[in-house]
Amino acid sequence: MKIRYNIARNKKINTLRLFLFTGTLLVISIGSLLVGMKTLVTSAKQFRSTKNELRICQEEKQKKTKKNKEQKIEIEEIKRKWKSKRQFANDLVSNKTFPFLEKLDKLEQLLPAGVFIKDITLSTGSGTKIQFNVAAISSAKLLEAYRTFWKYHLVIKNENLRDGLYNANMEIRLENIK
Amino acid sequence: MNTNKWIVYAICGLFVISGFFCIISLTYTSMESLTAKGLEDRINTCQKELVELSKEEAALSHWRDIGKYFNQFKNDYLMKIEDFSQFRDNLRITFSRFGLQNKAISHSYTDVADYIKVRVTFSIEGIYPQIKRFIHDILNRKEMIVIKRIKLIKDKQTTNITGNFELEVYLVK
Numbered sequence: 001m002k003i004r005y006n007i008a009r010n011k012k013i014n015t016l017r018l019f020l021f022t023g024t025l026l027v028i029s030i031g032s033l034l035v036g037m038k039t040l041v042t043s044a045k046q047f048r049s050t051k052n053e054l055r056i057c058q059e060e061k062q063k064k065t066k067k068n069k070e071q072k073i074e075i076e077e078i079k080r081k082w083k084s085k086r087q088f089a090n091d092l093v094s095n096k097t098f099p100f101l102e103k104l105d106k107l108e109q110l111l112p113a114g115v116f117i118k119d120i121t122l123s124t125g126s127g128t129k130i131q132f133n134v135a136a137i138s139s140a141k142l143l144e145a146y147r148t149f150w151k152y153h154l155v156i157k158n159e160n161l162r163d164g165l166y167n168a169n170m171e172i173r174l175e176n177i178k
Numbered sequence: 179m180n181t182n183k184w185i186v187y188a189i190c191g192l193f194v195i196s197g198f199f200c201i202i203s204l205t206y207t208s209m210e211s212l213t214a215k216g217l218e219d220r221i222n223t224c225q226k227e228l229v230e231l232s233k234e235e236a237a238l239s240h241w242r243d244i245g246k247y248f249n250q251f252k253n254d255y256l257m258k259i260e261d262f263s264q265f266r267d268n269l270r271i272t273f274s275r276f277g278l279q280n281k282a283i284s285h286s287y288t289d290v291a292d293y294i295k296v297r298v299t300f301s302i303e304g305i306y307p308q309i310k311r312f313i314h315d316i317l318n319r320k321e322m323i324v325i326k327r328i329k330l331i332k333d334k335q336t337t338n339i340t341g342n343f344e345l346e347v348y349l350v351k
Contacts, residue, residue: 025190028196030196036200043210050218054221061231089248092348118331123326
């Protein structure tokens with residue numbers, strides 16, 4: 001019978017287990033390092049790209065804001081010119097359609113018999129106001145004319161008797177009805 | 179024996195360090211992604227503002243185009259400068275057509291930015307219905323001939339009426 005003694009101070013190391021253990025640790029460590037680095041690199045890349053996108057956007061916005069200020073000034077200038085052009089066109093149309101004949105017709109209709117117009121002025125600038133001189137064959141007729149025109153905001157400016165006729169200078173307001 | 183021991187220690191150290199590195203990098207990435215989210219929000223806001231600014235740009239092009247409507251109005255309704263002499267001749271013909279006697283006629287020109295304003299003043303004499311027909315004719319012309327002022331004066335001796343007219347004609351340059 002053969003008797004074996006182990007007189008080694010340390011326990012005998014199982015080389016295969018040691019290699020497996022260290023190998024696994026090494027692989028896990030390298031894997032962790034790679035994952036960490038990849039995450040960092042990818043994230044940094046994405047972050048840089050987002051920052052870059054923001055910078056481009058802000059630069060563009062800054063440019064556009066500056067341009068926009070100039071544009072606003074231009075728009076104000078165009079608006080000012082347009083306003084005067086529009087005013088001109090509107091005034092033109094309103095003057096073109098000023099009812100001269102309707103006003104004359106209305107006056108003809110309102111004047112009582114025995115009263116006639118000596119002169120009359122119609123102007124687009126005076127709006128609804130009409131100024132005219134009338135002559136009446138009697139003061140009663142003139143008063144009748146006054147009564148008729150009274151509801152048209154009559155203003156009697158002057159009245160006199162000349163050559164047997166009763167003359168009056170008056171002003172009325174006739175609304176611009178077409 | 180000692181060498182093996184140190185190799186194991188080194189690998190364990192590497193394992194710990196790489197583990198920490200991995201955890202730190204993941205934490206850092208998470209924090210960075212939070213910051214990136216904030217940046218993305220700012221990008222969105224910025225892009226919205228850009229859209230608004232572009233709208234204002236479009237408004238400018240609309241305002242730049244608006245002048246064409248006035249030009250169209252001018253071309254459609256204002257008299258062309260070359261047609262003015264014909265208008266003057268035509269006015270005299272119109273006087274005779276309505277049996278009116280023309281006493282005097284004068285023209286004054288004012289140069290305005292987009293057009294020339296011509297003030298035509300004249301006196302005509304005739305009976306009242308003829309003068310009214312003349313006014314009707316002027317008012318119903320297609321061109322923008324505007325009667326600014328009419329003064330009608332009755333003749334003391336006859337039934338005739340003298341009409342002092344002030345017209346305005348606008349000519350396209």
